[in-house]
Amino acid sequence: MSYRPLSYQVEIEALAQSYGLDYFPVQFEQVPPSFMMEVAVYGLPVRMPHWSFGVRYIYQLIQHRMGHSHIFEVVIPGNPGHAYLADTNRETENILVTAHVLGHADFSKNNLLFRRVQEQAGYHIVEQAANHAQRITEAIEQHGMEAVERVLDAAFALEQHIDIHQDLRRARYADLPAAPVSAPTADTAGFRDRFAHLPGSAAAPARAPTHAPIPPSPESDLLWFIAHYAPDLEGWERDILLAVREESFYFQPIFACQIMNEGWASYWHARLLREARFLPSELYVDAIKTHSDVVRPYAGEAQVSLQVNPYHLGFCLWEHIIEHHGMAAARRIMATEDDFGFVRNYLDEELARRLGLFQYTTRRRGREATVSDWDLDALKESLLAPKYHFGAPHVEVREMRRDGTLVLQQDHALDKRGLDVESARKVLEYMHSIWRRPVVLYSINGQGKEARIAVGE
Amino acid sequence: MPDHHEHLWYDLFSRGARDWLRHNAKIRASVREQLPRLIAEADILSTDANRRVRMPVRFLEHHRFKLSRDQEQSGVGQGKVKPGDTLGSPAPQPGTGEESGGGNDQGGVEFVVEMKVDEIVDWIWEELKLPELEPRASSVLHEEEWAREGWDKRGARARLDRRRTMKEAIKRRAVQPAPAAPFTNDDLRYRQLKKRPKPNTQAVVLFGLDASSSMGERERVLAKTFFFWALQGVRRRYSQLEAVFIGHTVEAWEFSEEEFFQVSGQGGTVASTCYRKALEIIQNRYPPAQYNIYFFYASDGENFQDDHPHAVESLQQLADLANYCGYVEVASPSPMQRYLETSRVFDEAIPDPQQGARFSLTQEEDIWEAIRTFFGVHSQAA
Numbered sequence: 001m002s003y004r005p006l007s008y009q010v011e012i013e014a015l016a017q018s019y020g021l022d023y024f025p026v027q028f029e030q031v032p033p034s035f036m037m038e039v040a041v042y043g044l045p046v047r048m049p050h051w052s053f054g055v056r057y058i059y060q061l062i063q064h065r066m067g068h069s070h071i072f073e074v075v076i077p078g079n080p081g082h083a084y085l086a087d088t089n090r091e092t093e094n095i096l097v098t099a100h101v102l103g104h105a106d107f108s109k110n111n112l113l114f115r116r117v118q119e120q121a122g123y124h125i126v127e128q129a130a131n132h133a134q135r136i137t138e139a140i141e142q143h144g145m146e147a148v149e150r151v152l153d154a155a156f157a158l159e160q161h162i163d164i165h166q167d168l169r170r171a172r173y174a175d176l177p178a179a180p181v182s183a184p185t186a187d188t189a190g191f192r193d194r195f196a197h198l199p200g201s202a203a204a205p206a207r208a209p210t211h212a213p214i215p216p217s218p219e220s221d222l223l224w225f226i227a228h229y230a231p232d233l234e235g236w237e238r239d240i241l242l243a244v245r246e247e248s249f250y251f252q253p254i255f256a257c258q259i260m261n262e263g264w265a266s267y268w269h270a271r272l273l274r275e276a277r278f279l280p281s282e283l284y285v286d287a288i289k290t291h292s293d294v295v296r297p298y299a300g301e302a303q304v305s306l307q308v309n310p311y312h313l314g315f316c317l318w319e320h321i322i323e324h325h326g327m328a329a330a331r332r333i334m335a336t337e338d339d340f341g342f343v344r345n346y347l348d349e350e351l352a353r354r355l356g357l358f359q360y361t362t363r364r365r366g367r368e369a370t371v372s373d374w375d376l377d378a379l380k381e382s383l384l385a386p387k388y389h390f391g392a393p394h395v396e397v398r399e400m401r402r403d404g405t406l407v408l409q410q411d412h413a414l415d416k417r418g419l420d421v422e423s424a425r426k427v428l429e430y431m432h433s434i435w436r437r438p439v440v441l442y443s444i445n446g447q448g449k450e451a452r453i454a455v456g457e
Numbered sequence: 458m459p460d461h462h463e464h465l466w467y468d469l470f471s472r473g474a475r476d477w478l479r480h481n482a483k484i485r486a487s488v489r490e491q492l493p494r495l496i497a498e499a500d501i502l503s504t505d506a507n508r509r510v511r512m513p514v515r516f517l518e519h520h521r522f523k524l525s526r527d528q529e530q531s532g533v534g535q536g537k538v539k540p541g542d543t544l545g546s547p548a549p550q551p552g553t554g555e556e557s558g559g560g561n562d563q564g565g566v567e568f569v570v571e572m573k574v575d576e577i578v579d580w581i582w583e584e585l586k587l588p589e590l591e592p593r594a595s596s597v598l599h600e601e602e603w604a605r606e607g608w609d610k611r612g613a614r615a616r617l618d619r620r621r622t623m624k625e626a627i628k629r630r631a632v633q634p635a636p637a638a639p640f641t642n643d644d645l646r647y648r649q650l651k652k653r654p655k656p657n658t659q660a661v662v663l664f665g666l667d668a669s670s671s672m673g674e675r676e677r678v679l680a681k682t683f684f685f686w687a688l689q690g691v692r693r694r695y696s697q698l699e700a701v702f703i704g705h706t707v708e709a710w711e712f713s714e715e716e717f718f719q720v721s722g723q724g725g726t727v728a729s730t731c732y733r734k735a736l737e738i739i740q741n742r743y744p745p746a747q748y749n750i751y752f753f754y755a756s757d758g759e760n761f762q763d764d765h766p767h768a769v770e771s772l773q774q775l776a777d778l779a780n781y782c783g784y785v786e787v788a789s790p791s792p793m794q795r796y797l798e799t800s801r802v803f804d805e806a807i808p809d810p811q812q813g814a815r816f817s818l819t820q821e822e823d824i825w826e827a828i829r830t831f832f833g834v835h836s837q838a839a
Contacts, residue, residue, distance in 0.1 A: 038473050049472065052519035054480035057473030145479075157521050297535045304536030304544060312535075358538050361531045371542040372531070383533045393522045410522075417524045426520035446525065 006030075006085075006094050011278045016102045019275075020331070021268065023105035024079040024123070028098070030087040037064055039074045039084055043251060046130040048243070049137075050152050072294075073097045077108035079123035092286035095279065096269050096294075103268030107261050110335045113164075113253035120168040125250050132243040139236050151237045154430040155223065155244035160392035162248045163221035172228050173216055218396040218409070223248070225397050231404040232436045241434075252390055256338045263314015264334055266295050267322075270315070297355070306360065306369055308383065313355070317342065320351050340384055349376050357383075393419055395441070404437030405457075410444075418444035418451060428455040481570075484514055488570055514570045578689040581828065604653045612647025621646040660695035660749040662688055663738065665731040667756030668704040668722040676787040679818050680755035681718050683785050683827055687753050690832050695749065701738055709734035728760045728799060732771035739778055750779040753831075758786045760798040768799075772806035782813035783831045789819070 006028055016023075031039075039045050041057045072089055076082040083101040085094060108114040122128065140148045219225050227233070227241040254261070273279070273287050297312045298305045322330045333342065359379045360369040372378070394411035401407065410419050424441060432439045438456040445451040538544070608621060625644040630637040664684050666672075672680075692698050702712045706722035709730040735752060743750060752775055760768060776782050784803045800815055807813040816827040 034471065038471065041473055047472070049476055049479065050519075051476055051480040051483055051517065054473065054476030054478070055516050055519070057477055058516075061473070153519070156519065160521070304534065304538060306532060306534040306544060308533050308535050356536050356538075357533060358535070358540075359531060359533055360544065361529045363529060367545070369532070369534070369544045371538045371540050371544070373540045379533060382531045385531075393524050395522055415524055417527060420523045420525045423520040423523050427522055430520070 006098050007091055008095055008276075008279065009098055012095070012098050012272060012276065013102065015272055015276060016099070016106075016268070019268075019271070020327070021102055021106040023102060023109050024081055026075075026081040026083050026101060026105050028083045028085060028101070030085050030089075033064070033071075033086050033088055036071045036074065036084060036086045037061065040071050043254075044076065044129040044247070045082075045084070045126060046133050047247070048129075048133050048152065050156055051149070052156060073101055075101050075104040075108075076126055077105070077114060077118065077123075078125055079118075081105045081108065082126055090286075092283050093290050095276075095283065096273060096287045096290050099269035099272040100265045102272075103265030104261060106268070107257070107264045107334060108253075110331070111253065111257060111261075111338075112336055113256060113338055117164070117168070117249050117253055121246060121250060125247075129247060132247065135239065135243065139240065143236065148240070150430075150433045151240045152244075154226075154434050155241050157427045157430050158222045158226075159244060159248050160390040161220065161222035161395060162224065162245055162252065162390070163219075164249060164252050166221055166224070168246060168249050170221070170224055173212065173214065175212060214400045215397050218398055220394065220396045221245075222395065222397065222408075226431070226435060229400060230435050233434060237434060248390075253338075255390060256340075256387065257342075258387075259310045259314040259317070259339045260334065260337065260342045261314070262311045263316075263318045266291075266311050266315040267318040270295070308357065316351065316355055317346055320348075321346055339387055343380050343384055347376075347380055352376055352379065395419075398442075404435075406431070406435055406437065406439045408439070408441040410441065412444045418446070418448075421445070421451060421453060425453050425455065428453060432456040480517060483517055484570060485572070487517070488514060488572070574689060575693075578686075578693055581686070581825070582690075582693065582832075602653060603650045605648055606651040606653075607649045608646045609649050610643065610645060610647070612649065616648040616650075618646045618648050658695055659697045659699075659747055660691060660751065661699045661701060661739075661743045662691050662751045662753065663701045663703060663735045664688075664717070665703045665705065665709075665735060665752065665754040665756075666717065666720070667706075667726055667728070667731075667754075667759075668720045669706045669726040669759070670721070670723055671726070671757050671759050672721075672787070676757055676789075677718060679787045679821065679824075680785065682821060683755065683787075683818060683824050684753060686824060686828055687751075687783070687831065690828060691751055699743075701735075703731055703734050703738075705731040705734070711738065725761055726756065726759050727764045728754075728756065728802065729764050729767035729771050732768065732775050736771060736775055736778070739775075745778045752779045752782045753785070754783070754799075755785045755787055756799050758788060758797055758799045760802065762798070765798070765802065768802045769806045772802060776807045776812050779812075781831070782807055784813070784815040785827060786815065786817045787819075788817050 009028065035045075037060050038057070041060050042053055047053075070086075072086060072093060074084045076084075081101075081104075083097075083105075085097055089097060108118075136148060136152070214229060215225065223241050223245040227238045227245070230237075233241075270291055273284065273291065276284070279287070295309075295311045295315045297309055318330060321333060325333075333346070337345070357379060358374065359372040359382050361372055362369045393415050395408055396411060397406065398409045399407040412418050419441075421443075424443065428439045428441055432455040435456075438454060440452065440454045440457070443451045443453070534544075608618060622640070622644050625646060626640050629641070629644060630639075666677075666680055666684075688698075688700060700714065702714055702717035703709055704712050704717060704720040704722070705727070706724050707727045707730065711734065712720060731754065739745065739748075739750060772782070782803075784799065786800060803813065803815045814830055816823075816830045818824065818827055
């Protein structure tokens, strides 16, 4: 099975390195399509069990059965990186996939977001996730499915609510610095001493210890906050929350750099294939055909699509950048940007027009989409909107009251809208079951008035 | 950490299937909570043959914070268009990884949960906290049987237990000094028999249905649904259960199960014919000494005045033979139209609530209350 070397792997790697691709070694494994499907659903080969994955799995299964999805490869960054290839791929497809994987490996070793997370988490997410899964299994044995599921329901619901600008292993808030005890200076000491012992006055009442407000400033890392400040959280529950948070840290760069990353890998598979003089010509033609199947704007025969294929967009952007700014600049951009900077800074009018990108609006419950007037900035923001804040609304902890009540606030000014009340209430119910004190959330309703949702009061 | 080198571990175990099964288990639990409502809606009786109920259920949704939907949504597409063009609706994008599939306005995908009727009945018993039915310890029951019980050193040759005897011999030789006799009379063990009252695991349920013209379609459906669950309730306890179906107008006939609910007669109601028919069937086919007998009668409550003494008399006889008699009055929702005659007959003939009870059924949701009334009361008696 797995470690049979892929054809032309050695040659392709040598070629990639000669073009300056810089990556950790990659272990290629050929696995059955059923396994590919699971890696695609879970994001990792072995991951914690949760029923919501079961739902995604069924959707994926249906897609697969209907022939709508064929997954060629899944790459897991790390040192070594892991690449899973469907063992049903044809040989020519695998030539392309090998080159594609090397592009991803280069990206994940050099891009800042990826680097930062991997430096903190270690380079072995596959093993770590398997370890988390094992610990969950033990927790289920020890505490029962219901109890563990309560924690997982909450943890996965808040999966996106992390703060990647903070450290993965982030300490609790520092306590208020002790009131500065200024060393009494010679001339004030005498007076203060006498003042403190004025005849006839009782000793000054000891000042109540001042507590730093928790959190000291609005906190958006909800998983971290609950793990460290929930009033009655058990140790094993904290472990689960932090394990989910760790995996979220791993997934965040993948989410935030999808266009760049897929584009970069597509650029390199095309480029390496073009330069691969060692390939027999019929293999080459076949591989190029596979390339154009993957990197194309429309599905099937359609000439218009209401979605943008990130492979296609990223691929075209990188070609554009390399053509205009050169490879060195491209590598610098690859290392320092995420999709926001990538699209905002490098998608210019010429390229956007050439790709035929357009913005559209749909009415609620409407069946039709109306093409909007062409405006590059609006188009970019519309393209990036689903990617803001890990794809989730901004919800912050504002206050933890003395009685343990957790007060959350949605930043509706930033999100430009309020929350969907029904789903928010459900999430608060998940949270309440582990926070174990009242949980209150402020948002706005459809009329722009304040909406208050509370669970457990 | 999985070991890639030793096994194709992923061939043996599907995480997706595991989590899908867990999802389904949760679905079943949530179905269970709404069971009475779902069953009232589902077409249970037509699926009686395979004893399964099919119910449409939605996928569970794992909720996250999400923004309220705006009147207008915008997106980005690609292709040759000009501003103002209208295009078909964007294809939904299920299972793209980050978002769990559901959450659109259409309310997600439905699928069908199939449950065994037995399973549902178990739940109902649990849910309604009904005690198990007990076979009646009736004075009529004097059937006895021989049962094996213990061993003795004396007995008929045919009942010699060789294995047991051998064991005894080995034990004895183990403690006796060297040349011990291979067998002695003391080693012999014989199986003993004792007379015991024969436990009664057979049962028969007799259903009586008023098929007169005053019973409308709605009343029949109610009666049918109630009968179905009553039958399941009895079936839960008895391994061998037979059902008898009697329909009557001014005369009574026995029917097959299929015919039973289709029967529609003309004319009035003489309930005593039904009770007599039941008595006759019991006497001919189900000796009360060997059968636990349950009788359920459904009617709209109407009965000929003249029939009153006959009905009371025959019902009394029936109640004496049966473990339990139940009467459901499938009444019209408006109290004005109720006939109370049959209820009077039951109250007069069966004053003891442990022998029988009656319940007035006006809508499907009442069926659970009816089941609770009959099976709850009855079991306390046992």
